Amino acid sequence: MLTTLLLAALLSIGGPDQGKPDLKTPYEKGNGNQTATYDEAIQWYQKLDEAYEEVKMMPYGTTDVGRPLHLVVVSTDKDFDPSSLHQKDKRILLIQNGIHPGEPEGVDATMMLARDYLQDKKLRRQLDNTVLLIIPMYNIGGALNRNSHTRTNQNGPESYGFRGNARNLDLNRDFIKTDSRNAQTFHAIFREWDPDVFMDNHTSNGADYQHVMTLIATQHNKLNPTLAKYLNGKMVPALYEGMQRDKFPMVPYMNHAGDTPDEGIIGFMESPRYATGYTALYNTIGFVPETHMLKPFDQRVKATYKLMENMIETVNRDAKEIGTLRAKAKQETLAQQKFPLDWKLDTTKVRQIPFLGYKAKYKTSEVSGQERLYYDRKSPYKKMINYYDEFSPTVTVQKPVAYIIPQAWREVIDRLKTDKVQMQQLKKDTTITLDTYYIADYKTGQRPYEGHYLHSDVKVETKRIPRQFFKGDYVVYLNQPANRFLVEVLEPQAVDSYFNWNFFDSILMQKEYFSSYVFEDLAAEYLKKDPELRKRLEERKKQDPDFAKNARAQLDFVYRNTPHYEYTHTMYPVGRLMQDVKLPL
Known part of the structure; x- marks a missing residue:
């Protein structure tokens, strides 16, 4: 007990x-x-x-x-x-x-x-x-x-x-x-x-x-x-x-x-x-x-x-x-068929909101001797201030039926897999006619940003061309929950596209060139055979004095309009399939 x-x-x-x-x-x-x-x-x-x-x-x-x-x-x-x-x-x-x-x-x-x-x-x-x-x-x-x-x-x-x-x-x-x-x-x-x-x-x-x-x-x-x-x-x-x-x-x-x-x-x-x-x-x-x-x-x-x-x-x-x-x-x-990719602030639309602030004042800096900003906590206030919260799309894209991504771009494929994107693969080598972007213009930051030199203000030209794809290349249909994610990462014009984050930068570098003294005779032959090309060259020289003085630039102009110029230069590798066609999947 x-x-x-x-x-x-x-x-x-x-x-x-x-x-x-x-x-x-x-x-x-x-x-x-x-x-x-x-x-x-x-x-x-x-x-x-x-x-x-x-x-x-x-x-x-x-x-x-x-x-x-x-x-x-x-x-x-x-x-x-x-x-x-x-x-x-x-x-x-x-x-x-x-x-x-x-x-x-x-x-x-x-x-x-x-x-x-x-x-x-x-x-x-x-x-x-x-x-x-x-x-x-x-x-x-x-x-x-x-x-x-x-x-x-x-x-x-x-x-x-x-x-x-x-x-x-x-x-x-x-x-x-x-x-x-x-x-x-x-x-x-x-x-x-x-x-x-x-x-x-x-x-x-x-x-x-x-x-x-x-x-x-x-x-x-x-x-x-x-x-x-x-x-x-x-x-x-x-x-x-x-x-x-x-x-x-x-x-x-x-x-x-x-x-x-x-x-x-x-x-x-x-x-x-x-x-x-x-x-x-x-x-x-x-x-x-x-x-x-x-x-x-x-x-x-x-x-x-x-x-x-x-x-x-x-x-x-x-x-x-x-x-x-x-x-x-x-x-x-x-x-959804159309997706906005970039935005700008609409300053014509504004509303007033209540704000509890402190009066902003200026005084001489003890460090620089220049005028500096400070907020006076002895001068609190409550007032209405402007709030701008309306944005308008500046770039919009039509959704494709599917994107086709060559398997070579494994960093991109791996990221899509991380996001559980539904993808299929081609069972055999196939030629597909589809819309292909060429990067016409872009800007690049001059300093690294989070490990990248970020691109922006991308401009593209679209060409509908036949392209060779290979067994194992990926087909991504836009009939899934990841639709908007896919558009945002695979459309190069989008603010945070994989292109802008440098995952496709190797397409921006030309791989084959010409020796001027060798190409001179060949360029002259092309101009003889193609009067329209000759006309465009002469017009360009009239419009651009620097170009008119630059022999190498003129040869390059001709070169880029011949079969010798590599078609893959600035070609964005992700194809846009705009019509549903039967593919070997």
């Missing part, structure tokens, strides 16, 4: 939570100015996984630093199968943290959020229709490169990770080119789970103002119109109203038109290199919260927590509507 009583007493020591893991986060255990390290975050989520059957943390593929990328799934009905969850008409909300590890509010806020929604019955009910996916730390290499100085303009935390990953890549410029293993793994997660809504938590740089939270929502002009109407008419207003109630009045991301926000702000047109630019290609509604760098870290964490709380509430409330609209958007994308 005594032994039994003693055992009972021993078991009771420590109270009712005896044996349960400590789920206070490193942020909560600290002083409000500390953020979890990568190892602390992963160990904490492992404890959460052990404590709750509704949580499963799973490693996906690797990252550039050799550590796995983890995905945490919070599913209150304990179903962790993406296909099953979609069949149950659950909404999938993917929250990503630490793409820039020096901007870590989301890391700490999401840990607390996941725990609170499991422990609080009222909050848990908001997950009845919604499954949370969490990437605890996306840029693991950057998170391991911890310091206290590289975020020069930021107010805390005490230490944090670095923006570049293990290859010194900015991962929020890598979603289309996928140079990093991180991005390749993200694509695997994204395409398998097909989230309805995506959040990528950040911290802003730029002007000083009173707002703690700013927000980038997927630019509505480039989002499917069905989803854009819901986003602008219902979802974004709900988030703004919720944050106002929570005493974190929000404003769009401060991409200001001039030196200060007083001159108005411009909506951010996120091309597919960015997270939400990529996710929009699959009709996923995306958000980039950007807390204000100069606010104390604890305020930024709280604002991020509240925005995610409002996001869950909105997604859960509108779960059926979001599912219906997104299904419709997917069908519309399948049927």
Whole structure:
């Protein structure tokens, strides 16, 4: 009897939570100015996984630093199968943290959020229709490169990770080119789970103002119109109203038109290199919260927590509507025939939004002696400012029936496979007459950008020609969910096309040339046989004095109009099949 009583007493020591893991986060255990390290975050989520059957943390593929990328799934009905969850008409909300590890509010806020929604019955009910996916730390290499100085303009935390990953890549410029293993793994997660809504938590740089939270929502002009109407008419207003109630009045991301926000702000047109630019290609509604760098870290964490709380509430409330609209958007994308590839701001369309700022003033710099800008926090104000958020397409393309991609371009093929693009291969060598682009003009950056010398302002000429393709070359039909992704990467005029990211640069270099003294006689023969060519040469000499003085340039002009000039020079290798024909597949 005594032994039994003693055992009972021993078991009771420590109270009712005896044996349960400590789920206070490193942020909560600290002083409000500390953020979890990568190892602390992963160990904490492992404890959460052990404590709750509704949580499963799973490693996906690797990252550039050799550590796995983890995905945490919070599913209150304990179903962790993406296909099953979609069949149950659950909404999938993917929250990503630490793409820039020096901007870590989301890391700490999401840990607390996941725990609170499991422990609080009222909050848990908001997950009845919604499954949370969490990437605890996306840029693991950057998170391991911890310091206290590289975020020069930021107010805390005490230490944090670095923006570049293990290859010194900015991962929020890598979603289309996928140079990093991180991005390749993200694509695997994204395409398998097909989230309805995506959040990528950040911290802003730029002007000083009173707002703690700013927000980038997927630019509505480039989002499917069905989803854009819901986003602008219902979802974004709900988030703004919720944050106002929570005493974190929000404003769009401060991409200001001039030196200060007083001159108005411009909506951010996120091309597919960015997270939400990529996710929009699959009709996923995306958000980039950007807390204000100069606010104390604890305020930024709280604002991020509240925005995610409002996001869950909105997604859960509108779960059926979001599912219906997104299904419709997917069908519309399948049927869509014309796709915009580039955009420009329409400055004639502007609206006024409320803004809480500080007066911009100027004084003499103690460093340069020149006039410098500063914001006077003793002069706060509230006023309406201009917001420009309407863009018009400048380049539009007709969707082909299929693209045909020679297998030689394996870097491109590998990236399409990463995105689970449906592809078939030719069973035998085949000549196919199809539309082929020639690169007529382009610009190239003079400095490297994320490991590339990025092209832009591409102009193409289209020729319908017979071309030889070989057994094993790839045929990609545009009758699949990846339609818009395919157009964005395979049309060279698109802002973030694979051409612009240099994957086809070898076509831009001529491989065969001529010796002037040898070609002189042959060129003269061609001019005798072709009076029209002679006429064009003479007209060019009249129009261009420099050309008229340059004998080599004139020989080259003739050379380029003879069979000796290689037809593959500047020929974009991806063919556009505009009519459906039977192919040996």
